Amino acid sequence: MDDLWDDKILDEFRRIFPDDDNRSRISLTSRLSSVTVNVDSSACIHHLGFLSPKQSWSLLCQKAFGNECCPPEIEEIGWRIAEKCRGLPLALAVIGGVLYKAEKTRANWEYVAENVKSAVTGNDDDFMEILSWSYDHLPHRLRACFLYMGVFPEDYVIHVSHLIRLWVAEGFLKPNTHRSLEEVAKEYLEELIERNLIIVRDRIYTGEIKTCNIHDTMRELCTRKAQEEKFLYVTNQEFDISSEVMKNQRHLSIHPNEQNADIYDSTIRSLLYFTDSLLPNSLYFQLLRVLEAGSINFSEFPMEILKLSNLRYIALSYSGKFKIPASITKLCNLQTLIVFESYGAEILFLPRELLKMPRLRHLLFDNGVLRCSDGPQNVNLQTLSGVIDFKLTHEALRTIPNLRKLGISYHCETHTELSLYCLENLVHLHQLESFKCYVISNDCPYIPLPQNLAFPPNLKKLTLSGCRISRHNMFLVGSLPNLEVLKLKEVAFENNAWETEGEFSRLKFLHVEASHFKIWEAEAAHFPSLHCLCIRGCMSLKCIPSGIGEILTLQQIILYGCPPSVVNSANSMLEEQQDWGNYDLKVHVIYPFDYYDRENQKISPDSDIVEWAIEILQRF
Template identity: 50%
Template sequence: MAYAATVSLLQTLEDSPQPMQQIPSDLLEKVRRLLGILDDPATKNSLSIKDLEGKIRDASFEAQDIIESHVSTHQLELSKSVSSGVCSCFWEIISALQDMFPAVYLCETWTDSMYQGMNLEVKGLERVIGELDLILEAMSKIKDGKEEAPGAGNLWVAGASRSVASNESAPVGLDQDLLHLKDRLTGSSSNLDIISIVGMGGIGKTTLARNLYNDPLIEDRFDTRAWVVVSQNYHVQEILTILVNSTRREGGEVHKKCVDELAVRLHKNLKGRRYIIVMDDVWDVKAWDDVKRFFPDDNNGSRIILTTRQSEVSIYPNPRSPVHHMKLLRSEPSWDLLRVTVFGREDCPYVLEEIGWKIAENCKGLPLAIVVIGGLLSRDKNEEYWKLISQDVKSAIARNDGDQFMQILSLSYDSLPHHLKACFLYMGVFPEDYEIFVSQVIKLWVAEGFMKPLATKSLEELAWEYLSDLINRNLIEVRRRNRNGEIKSLIIHDMLRELCMQIAQDEKFLQIINSHSHGFPQGRNNQRRVSIHSDTLNHLTVVHDSFLRSLLYFAYLQSSTQLESFLVSFRLLNVLNALTIKFNEFPVGILELVYLRFLAFCYRGKHRLPESICKLRNLQTLVVYRRDVSSRIASNTLYLPLSLWRMPQLRHLLFEEGFLPYPSLAKFKRKDSVVLENLQTLSQVKNFRCSKEVVEFMPNLKKLGILYVHDSRTKWSTYGINNFVYLQKLESLKCEFIAKDDLSRKHLPPKLAFPVNLRKLALYGCIISWENMTVIGSLPNLEVLKLRTFAFEGSVWEPNEGEFTKLKYLLIQDTSLEQWHADSTHFPQLRCLCLNFCSKLEAIPPEIGDIGSLEMIELCECRSSVVASAMLIQEEQQSLGNEGLRVRVNSFGEYFNSHLDTSLRKVQSPRSERALFQARRAAQLFMEAGREVH
């Protein structure tokens, strides 16, 4: 975790108050040099630098602790010295003064005290700087090539790959894979074809390739064949030597030849012959570039099989050739593999079968885990022993064959560049089988300081690149996608999560607290992050001198009393995720955590957040939910403080329903007003006034969610809706319009304009005429359009040609639309059409079926004629050979259930059986009421 720790220290140094920056100036220079060496690709696999990483991490931690502890202590002293008898607006005043004079401290005596205290810490920093000097000296020698080169090749990797293939005589669960790839290997194409097999470690890539390689039909078809394990630290000379010896026409084996001589010999061995070559365990595209020119293409049907854990590598040799993605085994093949591993051709005793199924399912479809646990079960075929193993399969593997098992999986971790290691280990904070939302994890990574800032990209863009890289390396799996194909949520396999937790604990990166934990980590030598999965707070004992940086709760807790007093121990906390904890009163102790960057909690108390929240001047993300609010509270609206407009680090503000006060014009005209340049998300705000001045103070806003609750006396001009068009960076806009009564329901301005960069638009209750749809249809980048409950009105919609050129998802719900005239030219890239509760619509235009990209038509509570038209479209497309179009007709109950699940997921907490039962029961009662309505 050297890289993440050093990046975090760099941010602390660069963001520190001015007096602090003057003292450790040489430290700042050394940290930048360290990052420069770690960023160098040449040092990625250096064994010597890996030996230094622990020292770099610890030195960075200590320096950061010294600096932040000192600043935190003196900010707390200042707070206490002026808090007595001060009115609630004090923090608004002090915030304004700090904006006016950012380099000057307000209290001269406090500044002097800070310098005096800092002098006491200088010796500690000097010692750290001395340690960094030694580290830099060692790293410079490594970078200059003065270290000994690592051993030739990675022999253990080759052995590991072959050991996995030891059970290849019974390719259980791979029947379809084998048939498909045999067809490709023996197909009529005469061109040289490169077939890539990709998947996570232990999923059976080598097993599949070995069974293809040894298949009698394949042996007979090819004149010569060869198998080479490439591994991470490969050498071209070794690869060529193996290939030459395997394909030699005559004579003995070749030894000690140079690369050029081996290349000539290999080309001669293969020339004119139909060959099949397996390159197993390829980690880098460079490995292919180093050998590809030695494989002749004589148009005789030769084939090359390449196995890899990385999607980028699988595509690289031939982007036009389809990649074979390995899938996790389903329940039945998992049991079949376990049974064959334990009993071979013998039958499994009936008494063990049910337990065996359970054990197989707990391996979550990973063949390597099934084979390992099968070897363990084969030692003792006693029912009681099997029951014991079934209680915790992961622990059973760890206690027995865990070392070899984890070594195979850890190869993927070891191959990661420095900047991705912390991001991968962070996946261990989430509970088992937890659905990880992309938007959530990106905000957390940014708050944790994992990204080294770049001038050309935002931190969120960098985080998304990191996430995509982990997906391409098959370390995390896509769980769900949005309607336009974007990744919405992720999941990590249990075994990879176990790897995360093991490495994270060794690296002092993360500790999980659950019902089996013995206590809370304390002191500098323990983990910097704690994730709590227990339903009780018994483990929250008093903590002294804690250097914890992140505290994440995923347990559902009814009471927050103990936690509020507990939080004050964590003065250096950066991340507090407490959405599953209900705070009846605002936890004022949080305001002492001046280094907080991410704060998410559930607040059921008073309607207002205090003005003093601006004390959290480092805050980037603020999420406040108002779930399960007492019926005694008349309104669910959360009133936000004016001081939010003076928190320049804010990047994301998310509420269920929050009222953001409009700053007075006089305050906007002040030269010292803060522009929220970093603010990207604002959702969901009530009656938002989008004046030109407000737009200027949010120049980089990308996502905006608004709820307008209006009456007959309020004019639309009050809200400045026409100014949406000036939000030039806006990509996602959700607007809900709710009238207090029928008299206050009114149409939006007909000439309403939207920003040109808009990609997602959701409208509710705005009553726009279908004739004015061209305003939306002309948006050049629009991909998702959701028109809910009377967003538009009128009986006929005729789109204009050239509109909706990039639209991928269209939802129309609760509308008076009767006739819709459209064809494929109006929605050329549409993938999904969803019509809900369109009770007056007569039919779907038949020409919609001609859209080549259309994959799904979803209907709910529409007329039978609409359903019939959808089915007719599907039949016509099937008759033309288009099997990809599906039609799904949902009932009201299914629709409600789907939205219930979405709502539960948004809470982002593990669902207990009792909570799930209660939610389902409520859904059932609601559906019964719904049937009566309809």
């Protein structure tokens, strides 16, 4: 049974074909993961992935040549065509049919290779009709979220946090009294993934989806359906955005190579720029909710946006001296404000009035100075990231009681003490799940963390950078009951040693980067849930504790710029695990620069491996 959409149909089939224990079987396919699970949770479920390049080429040849062989002069072009179908069997079958009917010349095949998408979607109405079934079977609450995926350019890596903030601002989500809008958005995203409409690119070790994207063919479906329904228009180099075709469109996405033109349409709810362009001379969009202009470099704040009272989301980039006016409070519906630095940008000074905006949910900066005075509670604010020297006074914390993500950098001089910033009050942020603390000092390389520092018990992700960490501090970190990700970046341990205490009961990812770190003592019982250990730049470390190799959950050890003794200890663990029959553990060794071993043999880095390692490290 192919392409099943409703598991209740099988109840009828069970009556017609009862299980007579004669070893007969029913095989079915579905685009909905939930259908296969509901049919029989104990059944053998095979999740089809995309075809490999070799499989893609084989299917293309089968459709384009039948039983004949591909002529050698067009084989290289054929491989390119197969690659551009990105492993989708349906696309390969359609393009193979096009090539089967065409003359087998280099010119014809080169033309198809340059126009694969239009050849697939424009030459077979059945192709788009088959894809449309996925949209037609979507619940109405998911349709806007799916169509919105068309705003992103082809092959764009979509950060889930970015996508969710946009969905929330657009008002696509049905409010739930027991969960936040962000939690509802994650549920919607999971549903679209289960329906195989969105592809997961990266998950972090906590299981959360980090990035996703959408296949070219599904994106084509998005843009077609969206334009038909006057939901979204995506500009391109052949389209004048002031023409009749975009009238009454609700969302407008502007990609590279667009034609500059003024836009006059009061129906636009969203204006999203994915290219460095210019804002329209006149922003006359009284219904505008989203202004995504992070790719545009502003030298001064665009004051005209303060007239757009319905704005819920603003993303900007700036250079030079940039100031956000206190009058931004006129935007009483604002939920998300993102202001990032471009080249030559100075420190951003933020108005005190910012935290008095009651609907704010997310504030993200690169380097923003924010002074917090006693004021009304901002119960909706969840994210405050990229602020400098932010004092965690009782008054400040009363203003932002429900914060979930906090990122602060402290710029310290020789005699500066971090206790000045009231870090001991951090424990009162009961909803806090992620805390990043960066200490920057040119005079004294490692400023000690306060001894009275205490962390809230709900903390799941912790990053400490540029500071000196005492044994007592590390004991407190190890006692956090919900901690899953710990990153220690360019830190110093007390006496350059870490004698692990406490049980990091739920820790899945541990990153340690400490150039003077010499001795590490730990047992498997200290990290019972660890999946990945990353050690970077620990040039003084003698070895990894042998107990680490006995952790049953450990899957990866990543060593980036570490001495041979550390590499040898990791390889010993690997060999021991393999002797026990455990082949799940992988050890990755990366030298980011030319390195000389004990025999004075030069080891040069593999650029591909270094690039992969940096991607892995940034994933967390």
